[in-house]
Amino acid sequence: MRTPDIYLRSIGVHLPPVVSIETAVAEGRYPAEDREHFRLRGAAVAGDVPAPELALRAARHAFERSGGMSPRDLDLMLYADVWHQGPEGWQPQFYLQRHLVGGDVLAMELRQGCCGLFGALQLAAGYLRPGGTALLVGADNHGSPLVDRWRMMEGYVVGDGGCALLVTTEPGFAELRAVNVTVLPEAEAVNDGGVPMFPPDATVGRPLDFASRHREFRRRLLARDGAGVMRAIQSTLMVLVDRTLKEAGITLDEVARVAFPHGRWDNVEERASWLGLTLADTTWEYGAGIGHLGVSDQFVALDHLLAGGALAAGDYVLLVGVGAGKTLACAVLRIRDIPEEYASGRPG
Known part of the structure; x- marks a missing residue:
């Protein structure tokens, strides 16, 4: 999909502190024999900070870097994730609408697995009209009793974090x-x-x-x-x-x-x-x-x-x-x- 006149205005990132592989091995959470072979060094771990809060912090960071853009001027907000975000029957984009962007923007949660922000880019590129702006956010906190971040996939460790992209039709620092x-x-x-x-x-x-x-x-x-x-x-x-x-x-x-x-x-x-x-x-x-x-x-x-x-x-x-x-x-x-x-x- 060609995307003429679609730009990144800013990127916002919120990463929690990293827990090292050495710590995970010492605590018996990561196999010692895997450390040398897979060469991983650690995982960002959010503790009890909810994923929507990670998203909110990343979104605020993106607006801080935007050179004066206002959250109230958005035309679209897409929230991508792979893991549970909060209470069942509740959706995480509402949290950002309450605390940042207001209720007039079209906002949706996307569940497209680990490619969710790519899908969000496609949707934003097709939706925005001249002068339009979209906020794309992705966030997950995998710290749940149903997930062992150190052993969930062989040779992988799973981290937590939030990321936000401000996508515009006006020239930004990067062109999509x-x-x-x-x-x-x-x-x-x-x-x-x-x-x-x-x-x-x-x-x-x-x-x-x-x-x-x-x-x-x-x-x-x-x-x-x-x-x-x-x-x-x-x-x-x-x-x-x-x-x-x-x-x-x-x-x-x-x-x-x-x-x-x-x-x-x-x-x-x-x-x-x-x-x-x-x-x-x-x-x-x-x-x-x-x-x-x-x-x-x-x-x-x-x-x-x-x-x-x-x-x-x-x-x-x-x-x-x-x-x-x-x-x-x-x-x-x-x-x-x-x-x-x-x-x-x-x-x-």
């Missing part, structure tokens, strides 16, 4: 050149583990254990055409990236950095290799220190690249999403200029 999301339906069951759809897990206290569910999915695949599905995931992602780059009017050689979901180094390295890239081309090193944040990985990593001086005006950034469904996503951004809040914190 193209964004696409696609689903591979034959891999729809990758996260279900063969457990019943009803009653829902949370209503019967069934823990979320992706490690065992993924093993069960692979077992079922081997009984059918497991290799074919895995090849389809690879080929679909490669086609999606190629299409998005073409829509953006560039080649992969012109991309300065690539952000994948945060996770185990060998998984990121494999996906990067499909595109002819190496681990050094990605933001894996940063993600290994804060954990997989659900919907926010690539956009929090973009903020980190800007803050660390890894990007300059004119650079292209490729964001790649992989999630349940099997959902695959891709976006290309061109950095137009470096906002003052990043430039002022750079060395030299």
Whole structure:
């Protein structure tokens, strides 16, 4: 999907303190033998701070960086998440409407797995008219009795955090050149583990254990055409990236950095290799220190690249999403200029 005249005005991020892998190992929460192999360093842990509060803090941060935009001038707010946000029968966007943006803005919660903010970008790009502005937020706190953030997925740790994007039709610091999301339906069951759809897990206290569910999915695949599905995931992602780059009017050689979901180094390295890239081309090193944040990985990593001086005006950034469904996503951004809040914190 080409996205002419769609820009990022600012990024807001709220990350709680990081609990180190060393601490998790010492407390018996993370397998000691996995520390050296998977090279992870920690996870951002929000404690009892609710996910909607993480989102609110990130949204306020985005407005602080926006150069004077008002929350009351929004045309759209989309709230993406992957985990429970609060009381059943209640939706998290209402919290931001009460405490920040008011009730006149069209606001919706999106449940698209870990690719939720990519879907939000697509929806915002199609919805906004000249002069329009959208707030896209993503937030999760995985600190629940139903989740073991240190062992939920083999080789992954799960972090908490909030991220907010102010998307406008007026020129901002980055231009969204193209964004696409696609689903591979034959891999729809990758996260279900063969457990019943009803009653829902949370209503019967069934823990979320992706490690065992993924093993069960692979077992079922081997009984059918497991290799074919895995090849389809690879080929679909490669086609999606190629299409998005073409829509953006560039080649992969012109991309300065690539952000994948945060996770185990060998998984990121494999996906990067499909595109002819190496681990050094990605933001894996940063993600290994804060954990997989659900919907926010690539956009929090973009903020980190800007803050660390890894990007300059004119650079292209490729964001790649992989999630349940099997959902695959891709976006290309061109950095137009470096906002003052990043430039002022750079060395030299």
